[in-house]
Amino acid sequence: MNRHMGLILNIALLALAFTYAVVSFGGDNWVKGDSPLYQRITKRGWFAIFFLLLTLAVGTAKEVLSQKTEADLKKERDALAHNWRLPTACLRNNASL
Numbered sequence: 001m002n003r004h005m006g007l008i009l010n011i012a013l014l015a016l017a018f019t020y021a022v023v024s025f026g027g028d029n030w031v032k033g034d035s036p037l038y039q040r041i042t043k044r045g046w047f048a049i050f051f052l053l054l055t056l057a058v059g060t061a062k063e064v065l066s067q068k069t070e071a072d073l074k075k076e077r078d079a080l081a082h083n084w085r086l087p088t089a090c091l092r093n094n095a096s097l
Helices: 003-024 043-095
Strands: none
Touching (some): 003 043
16 A cells, blocks of 8 residues: 555545544434334434444555555565575675685
8 A cells, every 4th residue: 555545544534533423423313212223213323324334444444455565565575685685695605715
C-alpha cells in the first residue's frame, strides 16, 4: 500500500467515525415496543448502523492492506539482506587466501 492510499484510508476512517458519532448523538435510534427490533429502528438508527458497518469495512480493508504491505516489505528486506551477505562472504573467503 502506498503512502497516499494509507492516508486516504485514515482520513476516510476519521470521517466515517465522526459521521457515525454525529448521527448517533442525541436522538432515539429505535422506538420502544413489542415489534421486532428491525421494525423499531428509526431512520437515524439505520444511518448509525450503516456508518458503523462502513467504518468497520474500511478499517478492515486498511488493516488487510497494511499487513500485505508489511509482508511485501519484509520479503524485499530479506532479499536485499541475502544479496548483501553473498558478496561479503565471497570477499571474506578471498581475503583469507
